[in-house]
Amino acid sequence: MGRIFLIVCCCLAVMGLHAEKKITPQEFLALARRPNPVDTFAMLSGTLQHRREGSSAESMPIYFGIIIQKERSTGQLIFGDKEGYFLGQARAKGGSSVIPMQKSSALIDRTGVRASDLTLDFLFYDFVREDEEETIGGFVPCRVMMLRSSDKKELVRVFLSKSHYFPLRAEFFKPGEKKPWRTLETGGFTQKNDLYYIRRLRLEGPGWRTRIEFKEADLGLYNPKAAPKNLIRKLPSSR
Numbered sequence: 001m002g003r004i005f006l007i008v009c010c011c012l013a014v015m016g017l018h019a020e021k022k023i024t025p026q027e028f029l030a031l032a033r034r035p036n037p038v039d040t041f042a043m044l045s046g047t048l049q050h051r052r053e054g055s056s057a058e059s060m061p062i063y064f065g066i067i068i069q070k071e072r073s074t075g076q077l078i079f080g081d082k083e084g085y086f087l088g089q090a091r092a093k094g095g096s097s098v099i100p101m102q103k104s105s106a107l108i109d110r111t112g113v114r115a116s117d118l119t120l121d122f123l124f125y126d127f128v129r130e131d132e133e134e135t136i137g138g139f140v141p142c143r144v145m146m147l148r149s150s151d152k153k154e155l156v157r158v159f160l161s162k163s164h165y166f167p168l169r170a171e172f173f174k175p176g177e178k179k180p181w182r183t184l185e186t187g188g189f190t191q192k193n194d195l196y197y198i199r200r201l202r203l204e205g206p207g208w209r210t211r212i213e214f215k216e217a218d219l220g221l222y223n224p225k226a227a228p229k230n231l232i233r234k235l236p237s238s239r
Contacts (some may be wrong), residue, residue: 003228018182028143032165033123039069039222043231046214052112053207060107062212064118065231067222069213081236083107085115089124096121100233111210112203117184122156122170125149132157138170174190181205188213193220 003092023031044064051057066075071090078084084101085108096116109113116122135141142159149155152175159169168187171180188199197219201212218228 004055023146024232025127025143028146028160028165029123029127029145031169032160034070036100037070039067040195040215040219041065041222041228041231042219043065043198043228044214045216045217046112046212048111048210050210051208063216063233064214066119066234067227067231069222071121075119076232078233078235079107079111079113084233084235086232087115087119089119089121096124112208113212117171117201117203118201120167122147122149122158124165125154125156128155131157133162136161140168142168178231190217192217 008182009148042065046061046062047059047126049057049059060080061078062080063078064075066073066087073089075087076084077087080098082102083105084102086097088097096119096213098115100161114121126147126149128146131144133141134144136159141161141162145158147158148154155173155175157171157173157180158167160167166186168185170184172182172184173180180201182205185202186200187202189196190199197214197217199214201218203210
């Protein structure tokens with residue numbers, strides 16, 4: 001009890017909290033959205049693999065760095081050493097800001113990834129309803145929430161672990177459609193420095209599939225007076 005989970009996003013949860021008590025959907029979502037009670041950071045490097053029908057598979061390096069504090073999270077995402085984004089999320093307001101480091105967004109657009117996927121921006125969508133509980137992978141019970149973006153252009157059905165308050169699966173729908181146009185899945189909980197992070201992220205849609213695997217991780221408590229020097233980086237291609 002009380003062990004901290006550091007996730008590849010702005011959300012942290014404490015294992016087992018309120019597990020014995022049925023709480024309202026709004027209370028459950030508040031726990032899923034809450035930051036860690038202490039400031040933390042993560043620097044994750046790995047590989048993104050993308051495959052699309054009719055095209056050759058492609059692979060590229062990916063870097064994700066983030067500082068997670070009580071009121072906000074700030075971070076950076078770099079694709080292929082050529083394309084980068086500064087990320088921000090204010091807890092009180094919800095939602096994410098994504099600022100490109102370059103003029104073109106060709107790589108991220110081609111892979112089907114949103115920069116805000118890694119901050120789990122969809123958790124801050126407006127609550128619509130709670131559906132019946134389901135089990136992921138045959139053994140992980142989840143509460144299932146339907147959420148809607150503030151512009152009402154997208155619905156997302158989120159499967160949240162009852163024990164960890166973390167999304168294991170998210171299905172994105174366009175208004176009026178019954179089949180998701182993109183799906184996100186998380187996996188590979190890995191421990192380092194008494195913290196846990198998500199090692200794998202998988203996204204797919206009609207005719208395409210993308211897999212992100214973080215093979216190198218540096219994470220720990222964040223001290224602004226002794227912050228990791230290489231957490232926020234320049235694009236390698238611009239050095």
